[in-house]
Amino acid sequence: MTTVGDRLPSAAYVMDTTRIVAGALASRDFMPVHHDKAYAIDHGSPDVFMNIMSTNGYCSRYLTDWAGPDAMLRSLSIRLGVPVYPGTTLRFEGEITAVDQQPGEQVVEVSFTASTEHGDHATGSASLSILADS
Amino acid sequence: MTEETIPRASLDAMIGRPMGPAEGSTAPDPVNLPMIRHWVAAFDDHNPVYLDEQAAAESRHGSVVAPPAMLQTWVMATPSLEGIRDRGGAPRASDDSPLKIFDDAGFGGSLAVNSELTFERYLRLGETLTSSSEVESISEQKQTRLGLGYFITWVSTYRVGDEVVGRQRFRMLKFRPEAAP
Numbered sequence: 597m598t599t600v601g602d603r604l605p606s607a608a609y610v611m612d613t614t615r616i617v618a619g620a621l622a623s624r625d626f627m628p629v630h631h632d633k634a635y636a637i638d639h640g641s642p643d644v645f646m647n648i649m650s651t652n653g654y655c656s657r658y659l660t661d662w663a664g665p666d667a668m669l670r671s672l673s674i675r676l677g678v679p680v681y682p683g684t685t686l687r688f689e690g691e692i693t694a695v696d697q698q699p700g701e702q703v704v705e706v707s708f709t710a711s712t713e714h715g716d717h718a719t720g721s722a723s724l725s726i727l728a729d730s
Numbered sequence: 731m732t733e734e735t736i737p738r739a740s741l742d743a744m745i746g747r748p749m750g751p752a753e754g755s756t757a758p759d760p761v762n763l764p765m766i767r768h769w770v771a772a773f774d775d776h777n778p779v780y781l782d783e784q785a786a787a788e789s790r791h792g793s794v795v796a797p798p799a800m801l802q803t804w805v806m807a808t809p810s811l812e813g814i815r816d817r818g819g820a821p822r823a824s825d826d827s828p829l830k831i832f833d834d835a836g837f838g839g840s841l842a843v844n845s846e847l848t849f850e851r852y853l854r855l856g857e858t859l860t861s862s863s864e865v866e867s868i869s870e871q872k873q874t875r876l877g878l879g880y881f882i883t884w885v886s887t888y889r890v891g892d893e894v895v896g897r898q899r900f901r902m903l904k905f906r907p908e909a910a911p
Contacts, residue, residue: 615772622765622772624806627819635815648842649802650773656799657775665779666790669798673846727790 598704598726604662604690609654611646611712613682619650645679651710651718658688659706659722667724670703674720677711684712693721702726734871735878736835741868744828749884754862757804761796761853765804769797795852801888801896804859828865829882832904837879844883844901850894857890866899879905 609615613633620630625647628635636644652672660667680686690708703725710718734741748754759765766780778785779795786794796804809821817823832838853859869881881903888896 609774618772622768623800623803624808626809626811626814626821628815629819632815648845649799652799652845652847653769653773653775653797656797657773657777660775660777665777665785668790668852669849671846671848672799673844675844676842 598692598695598702600692600695602692604658604688604692604706604708606690607658607661607688609686609688611680611682611684611686613644616644616646616650616680616682619653620647623647623649623653625649641679643681643683645681646717648676651676651680654686654688655708655710655718655720655722658690658708658710659724662690663704663724663726666727670723670725672720672722674718676718677716678714680712680717681714684714686710686712686717697728700728702728735837736831736871736880740831741880744831744865744868747828747865749828749863749865749886754860755805755807757859758808759804760856760858761804762855763794766794766796766800769800769803773797791852794855796854798849798852798896799847800853801847801849801859802861802886802898804853805861805888829902829904832880832882836906837904839876839879839903839905839907841876841903841905842900843881843903844899846899847896848898849896853890853895859888859890859895861886861888863887874903874905876903877905877908879903 617631630644630647633644655672688710690706693707694705696703706722709716770780779789779791780797783794807821863884863886866883866885871880881901883901886898
């Protein structure tokens with residue numbers, strides 16, 4: 597049973613250059629700041645950093661790892677904060693803020709944060725449809 | 731309240747204008763397993779409905795579906811790597827970005843602020859996605875911790891044929907970097 601105030605299991609994803617580059621290329625984002633450290637430093641960044649499509653990818657994974665294969669993500673809204681650099685850990689925390697019982701499904705609203713050692717990377721909310729009998 | 735650097739009429743004229751190509755973008759390839767497999771590996775997202783036909787058939791989805799967060803990925807332009815560094819990472823040479831008005835006025839800094847994705851449904855193998863984007867709003871000139879700037883919001887609409895399958899609202903700060911103290 598899904599109840600308002602329930603907390604999602606937390607998750608921690610250790611980030612290194614390989615993961616950041618793999619995410620950028622899997623999302624077809626070839627901006628050099630996401631794969632070329634020398635270029636990133638030239639442009640004022642201490643290292644390569646994660647692209648936004650990867651942030652959405654990790655948020656989606658975090659939510660459906662919890663909700664399961666029968667869930668459907670309906671919306672995913674994030675406010676972006678500090679960048680994710682190699683050598684950090686992206687930690688997710690989430691909490692259920694609303695549950696709407698519909699015929700055959702629950703629509704569950706989740707509030708979540710994804711933060712690193714440097715602060716909040718993304719804070720946001722998501723809506724998921726979860727089948728009533730799952 | 732600071733005086734606007736860019737005339738309001740010029741900013742208002744941008745509302746409703748396309749971001750990116752006027753004709754929109756068409757995915758270079760239909761939704762396909764190889765790209766999904768790369769995605770799943772990159773994010774270690776092992777939801778079985780993305781790759782496993784049998785698991786997907788037994789789920790509410792009925793068949794393999796693409797990870798929802800891949801929406802924008804399907805329509806990303808195939809890059810020309812030659813010269814990409816000189817173009818600041820833009821996949822293709824293009825000088826008609828609506829953001830140029832900000833660059834030209836000295837607001838060369840860019841910072842992504844918000845992304846709001848909505849999904850009407852998940853995509854299935856073989857579907858070809860198109861997208862079109864338009865400017866929704868431009869804020870007053872604001873003093874931010876990075877410098878003076880404008881918040882620009884645009885909305886991308888994703889379709890399969892005439893059916894809207896998802897949307898993304900995106901907000902970016904274009905700012906004039908302040909000299910270090």
